[in-house]
Amino acid sequence: MRVAPLTAALLSLIVLPAIPLLVGRLRRLPERARGVALSLAGGVGVAYVFVDLLPQLAEQRYVLAVGGPIAFEGKTSVLALLGILVFMLAEQLVSPHHETVMENHENRSTIPLAVYSLHALVFGVYSGLIGYLVVERFQNGPGAVLFLIAMSLHLLVSDAGLRRLHPRRYSRVTRWGLALITATGVLLGATQAVSAWGVAALTAFLAGGIILNTLKEEVPGAEERNFVAFSLGAIGYALLLLAT
Numbered sequence: 001m002r003v004a005p006l007t008a009a010l011l012s013l014i015v016l017p018a019i020p021l022l023v024g025r026l027r028r029l030p031e032r033a034r035g036v037a038l039s040l041a042g043g044v045g046v047a048y049v050f051v052d053l054l055p056q057l058a059e060q061r062y063v064l065a066v067g068g069p070i071a072f073e074g075k076t077s078v079l080a081l082l083g084i085l086v087f088m089l090a091e092q093l094v095s096p097h098h099e100t101v102m103e104n105h106e107n108r109s110t111i112p113l114a115v116y117s118l119h120a121l122v123f124g125v126y127s128g129l130i131g132y133l134v135v136e137r138f139q140n141g142p143g144a145v146l147f148l149i150a151m152s153l154h155l156l157v158s159d160a161g162l163r164r165l166h167p168r169r170y171s172r173v174t175r176w177g178l179a180l181i182t183a184t185g186v187l188l189g190a191t192q193a194v195s196a197w198g199v200a201a202l203t204a205f206l207a208g209g210i211i212l213n214t215l216k217e218e219v220p221g222a223e224e225r226n227f228v229a230f231s232l233g234a235i236g237y238a239l240l241l242l243a244t
Helices: 005-028 031-065 076-097 113-140 144-165 167-191 196-218 227-243
Strands: none
Touching (some): 113 144, 144 196, 144 227
């Protein structure tokens, strides 16, 4: 589906920043319905990684090999690995402070403010990059609508996990910051052009974060796993990708 760049930017500007602002409403759903929704979204995220993202990285290795300030000799996997390491480091910073957060009790987080701020900042940059690349895909690549859908659902699950870890701070501060940074990414994508090499490098780096967060958040935990919903999301989105 072809969408005019201005329309695409406006659509992305409405949809993506709204996700962190509205993700808290998931807790109003019954536990079973919430599990189904997150499992369905997780299936879409996994299908995107294996059907679209990984083949895309293979194609972009040629772009990174020439025409840029650094020749990676086709090793997009190097930047993807860097992305994995950056986001893994962010998770390692908070892992010693993990606590059980009950959905019905807005417990105060025991995570130190400095650690929380760095963790939230990493996810803010992550969301901003997604906003930028979604608009760039609308301008220069096929399958942009499906990409927007996949990234919206991915952010939904990712932000739900962030809110689960920092319930009070997320509701009071983090969601507004994420919305602002995501909107900034969308606007930069609509107004600032980046070379094909730059887009390939950003996509490869972001791919590492998407893969790590897919494994960490989008494959639901045993307490909320719904295999049928997860399978429907994965198979349905995979079929849509293959049909376009």
